[in-house]
Amino acid sequence: xxxxxxIPTSTNPRIVIVGGGFGGIELAQQLKNKPFQIVLLDKHNYxxxxxxxxxxxxxxxxxxxxxxxxxxxFDRHNNLIFRMAEVTEVLPSEQTIRTTxxxxxxxxxxxxxxxxxxxxxxxxxxxHAMPMKSIPQALDIRSMLIQNFEKAVNLEHKSDEQExxxxIVIVGGGxxxxxxxxxxxxxxxxVLPTDYPEIDFKMMDIYLVELGPRLLAGMSQEASSKTxxxxxxxxxxxxxxxxxxxYDGYKAVFNNGKTILTTSLIYAAGVAGVVPAGFNKEAIGRxxxxxVDSKLRVKGFTNIFSIGxxxxxxxxxxxxxxxxxxxxxxxxGTYLANYIKSGKDQYPDFVYKDEGSMATIxxxxxxxxxxxxxxxxxxxxxxxxxxxxxxxxGFGSKVFVFLRWTQAYxxxxxxxxxxxxxxxxxxxx
Amino acid sequence: xxxxxxIPTSTNPRIVIVGGGFGGIELAQQLKNKPFQIVLLDKHNYxxxxxxxxxxxxxxxxxxxxxxxxxxxFDRHNNLIFRMAEVTEVLPSEQTIRTTxxxxxxxxxxxxxxxxxxxxxxxxxxxHAMPMKSIPQALDIRSMLIQNFEKAVNLEHKSDEQExxxxIVIVGGGxxxxxxxxxxxxxxxxVLPTDYPEIDFKMMDIYLVELGPRLLAGMSQEASSKTxxxxxxxxxxxxxxxxxxxYDGYKAVFNNGKTILTTSLIYAAGVAGVVPAGFNKEAIGRxxxxxVDSKLRVKGFTNIFSIGxxxxxxxxxxxxxxxxxxxxxxxxGTYLANYIKSGKDQYPDFVYKDEGSMATIxxxxxxxxxxxxxxxxxxxxxxxxxxxxxxxxGFGSKVFVFLRWTQAYxxxxxxxxxxxxxxxxxxxx
Numbered sequence: 001x002x003x004x005x006x007i008p009t010s011t012n013p014r015i016v017i018v019g020g021g022f023g024g025i026e027l028a029q030q031l032k033n034k035p036f037q038i039v040l041l042d043k044h045n046y047x048x049x050x051x052x053x054x055x056x057x058x059x060x061x062x063x064x065x066x067x068x069x070x071x072x073x074f075d076r077h078n079n080l081i082f083r084m085a086e087v088t089e090v091l092p093s094e095q096t097i098r099t100t101x102x103x104x105x106x107x108x109x110x111x112x113x114x115x116x117x118x119x120x121x122x123x124x125x126x127x128h129a130m131p132m133k134s135i136p137q138a139l140d141i142r143s144m145l146i147q148n149f150e151k152a153v154n155l156e157h158k159s160d161e162q163e164x165x166x167x168i169v170i171v172g173g174g175x176x177x178x179x180x181x182x183x184x185x186x187x188x189x190x191v192l193p194t195d196y197p198e199i200d201f202k203m204m205d206i207y208l209v210e211l212g213p214r215l216l217a218g219m220s221q222e223a224s225s226k227t228x229x230x231x232x233x234x235x236x237x238x239x240x241x242x243x244x245x246x247y248d249g250y251k252a253v254f255n256n257g258k259t260i261l262t263t264s265l266i267y268a269a270g271v272a273g274v275v276p277a278g279f280n281k282e283a284i285g286r287x288x289x290x291x292v293d294s295k296l297r298v299k300g301f302t303n304i305f306s307i308g309x310x311x312x313x314x315x316x317x318x319x320x321x322x323x324x325x326x327x328x329x330x331x332x333g334t335y336l337a338n339y340i341k342s343g344k345d346q347y348p349d350f351v352y353k354d355e356g357s358m359a360t361i362x363x364x365x366x367x368x369x370x371x372x373x374x375x376x377x378x379x380x381x382x383x384x385x386x387x388x389x390x391x392x393x394g395f396g397s398k399v400f401v402f403l404r405w406t407q408a409y410x411x412x413x414x415x416x417x418x419x420x421x422x423x424x425x426x427x428x429x
Numbered sequence: 430x431x432x433x434x435x436i437p438t439s440t441n442p443r444i445v446i447v448g449g450g451f452g453g454i455e456l457a458q459q460l461k462n463k464p465f466q467i468v469l470l471d472k473h474n475y476x477x478x479x480x481x482x483x484x485x486x487x488x489x490x491x492x493x494x495x496x497x498x499x500x501x502x503f504d505r506h507n508n509l510i511f512r513m514a515e516v517t518e519v520l521p522s523e524q525t526i527r528t529t530x531x532x533x534x535x536x537x538x539x540x541x542x543x544x545x546x547x548x549x550x551x552x553x554x555x556x557h558a559m560p561m562k563s564i565p566q567a568l569d570i571r572s573m574l575i576q577n578f579e580k581a582v583n584l585e586h587k588s589d590e591q592e593x594x595x596x597i598v599i600v601g602g603g604x605x606x607x608x609x610x611x612x613x614x615x616x617x618x619x620v621l622p623t624d625y626p627e628i629d630f631k632m633m634d635i636y637l638v639e640l641g642p643r644l645l646a647g648m649s650q651e652a653s654s655k656t657x658x659x660x661x662x663x664x665x666x667x668x669x670x671x672x673x674x675x676y677d678g679y680k681a682v683f684n685n686g687k688t689i690l691t692t693s694l695i696y697a698a699g700v701a702g703v704v705p706a707g708f709n710k711e712a713i714g715r716x717x718x719x720x721v722d723s724k725l726r727v728k729g730f731t732n733i734f735s736i737g738x739x740x741x742x743x744x745x746x747x748x749x750x751x752x753x754x755x756x757x758x759x760x761x762g763t764y765l766a767n768y769i770k771s772g773k774d775q776y777p778d779f780v781y782k783d784e785g786s787m788a789t790i791x792x793x794x795x796x797x798x799x800x801x802x803x804x805x806x807x808x809x810x811x812x813x814x815x816x817x818x819x820x821x822x823g824f825g826s827k828v829f830v831f832l833r834w835t836q837a838y839x840x841x842x843x844x845x846x847x848x849x850x851x852x853x854x855x856x857x858x
Contacts, residue, residue, distance in 0.1 A: 006583045006627075045579060045848050062493055069846050071624040081627075084579040101583045136851075150474060150513040154435045154530045195500040198435075198510075417498050418475045421565050 023308030026333030090278035118270035128249035172269030173210030294349035307332035452737030455762030519707035547699035557678035601698030602639030614663035723778035736761035
């Protein structure tokens with residue numbers, strides 16, 4: 001399409017933000033009602049609170065609890081225009097982007113397109129495994145799991161076919177992998193036996209497979225060890241130093257020589273940046289991320305910025321880029337807003353302030369690394385709960401989401417185990 | 430598949446209930462822990478509170494508020510086995526049903542398969558219109574409407590293309606049609622202008638088209654007239670005595686010579702019974718429903734019953750069958766449970782006790798027909814709210830659903846306007 005986006009002209013400079021993840025919305029919030037015309041583009045009509053996607057997949061929360069429509073989020077911003085669209089190409093020489101609904105000129109462009117699942121070229125895994133980077137994908141996982149149990153009840157006890165429908169493999173020992181494994185183990189231990197008295201859940205195996213030598217590689221050694229211990233207490237089989245070799249939708253083969261029969265392989269092992277066409281090789285670094293300088297400008301440009309997962313920023317004195325996590329994205333958003341508002345070229349560099357990190361494995365089982373304090377277990381779990389609830393209640397109708405979530409998480413609410421849209425396996429290509 | 434369903438043998442007679450709508454679950458509830466083996470089959474894993482489907486379609490409620498997983502609903506029944514399956518054929522000579530997951534013998538069979546949308550042979554309408562008989566269909570309507578608004582904002586003001594994305598036609602002036610029209614009118618009047626300041630909602634037309642001479646043909650003349658008046662107050666254009674002739678996904682043609690350009694045509698004009706294969710012509714009556722006698726036995730059988738929408742029961746002294754509504758289904762379920770429990774052939778006939786009917790058009794706008802009292806307006810609306818809330822809070826976590834629903838219905842909650850799974854128009858066949 002070569003038509004133009006239907007955006008009113010403005011005397012203020014136009015900042016186009018591509019992507020409404022943590023970075024994009026933080027930037028937009030900080031520019032609220034400032035003398036810029038903000039155009040926010042996203043392929044979804046809502047911002048998703050990604051750290052809790054695993055709760056959608058494991059039927060702990062309903063979508064609306066972790067999603068907030070952009071039009072509601074920004075209804076008091078008089079300088080922001082939202083459009084649901086994907087950017088297909090950037091044309092820097094014309095200060096224009098090409099999108100699925102037309103072209104648009106920009107004064108400043110901010111690429112905040114985030115990351116997607118990286119299958120490292122394994123086509124069979126890409127076709128048959130379930131990624132978990134969006135709400136529709138998380139809902140697909142939920143539907144698939146429940147459909148599998150419903151099928152399994154009618155099959156011969158402990159047959160290969162029945163076991164393959166019940167056993168679950170999670171590939172990737174990062175936060176998403178360990179939180180999903182923990183939540184599934186708790187479902188198996190406390191909820192599923194009541195739902196499916198026909199099935200002997202002692203035979204349900206949950207495997208967490210990690211290529212590296214430890215779980216949560218981004219956290220401390222204490223956090224890693226304790227996470228493995230917590231998962232094993234819950235009955236998860238943790239395989240370290242193990243890579244997935246192939247998966248045909250039924251048989252998963254690993255480089256330790258072992259094979260698992262499963263129809264449910266959740267893939268959370270790799271991510272890569274999502275970069276629109278139009279950038280040259282110099283701008284794109286490892287993991288398909290845009291290399292940014294100390295002002296978050298994409299290499300080679302003065303009015304194109306990048307923040308969040310897609311931005312590869314190497315802090316002074318470090319060897320590797322900052323991790324692809326929400327706090328980095330949000331701090332980048334805040335910095336960029338201040339930098340643009342300042343209107344100055346001479347401006348302090350971006351410096352990431354690491355506030356620590358945390359992950360939860362299950363009820364009363366979490367790990368927290370702060371700068372001067374590390375803790376694991378019940379206290380860590382309360383810290384995790386507090387931080388996530390506080391972040392989440394920024395979303396819409398605060399009190400209700402708070403109560404609903406507390407009830408859903410603490411109680412044994414059964415309302416979410418609905419196959420509201422059946423999952424269908426993609427047909428072979 | 431010719432394998433058998435994996436159901437344990439029992440010394441008690443086996444009652445197979447096909448379909449977990451209002452009739453099926455009422456029957457199962459009344460037989461709780463009685464000396465029968467109940468096998469409940471349904472193609473979904475949850476019971477849906479159908480009268481509120483329009484709230485899902487118009488983004489007023491989330492699915493879990495009106496759906497209840499069978500396994501949670503019946504977790505205290507020690508004589509009930511649920512299986513997610515569709516019945517493909519009944520083999521009465523072998524007392525067996527054939528299902529998508531295997532065959533099953535029965536002692537008593539209860540067909541409670543409900544009804545589906547009847548397009549009266551109009552293939553183009555079937556392909557392009559949106560029916561609303563299930564939660565996935567209602568979610569599709571919601572996604573389609575929001576996607577259309579998101580598209581419309583980028584189009585030329587008042588162009589044909591923009592108007593076709595915004596105007597909505599609802600075909601069918603029964604309860605579903607009028608409740609949907611009312612809810613959409615309220616969205617247009619109060620909610621959408623804030624979400625989409627780019628669109629002039631004065632140009633958004635909502636049409637309600639009914640083939641007969643009045644709306645809500647099953648209710649009193651007063652209710653019909655007042656409903657039309659309420660809808661017109663809300664700005665809905667009501668066309669009576671008008672039939673849909675054709676619809677190609679863009680242009681809807683009516684037998685009054687008029688044409689409306691719309692990409693959103695919601696079809697709620699006709700229903701037909703869903704009857705599994707295996708019944709002969711004598712058993713199947715008008716509207717593809719199973720003719721049942723005064724004991725709810727399907728014509729020609731002594732151990733096959735039918736209840737709910739799919740059952741065509743003509744009360745003593747009446748000309749037409751009972752209407753396809755929830756109270757009929759529930760009373761049939763209760764009667765059948767008592768009849769089967771009695772074990773007697775000599776048993777009083779089924780008699781439907783009409784408790785009245787009601788429908789809501791919008792806030793403070795409802796119509797109620799009771800036996801000795803008819804009322805329309807605010808009092809009717811409070812009665813409608815009370816009755817529906819009381820029915821609904823039977824579902825799962827009562828207090829939360831009650832609060833959530835009250836808030837969602839009374840407030841201006843914006844949380845549900847999420848395109849969590851994009852709707853894709855079916856491709857031409």
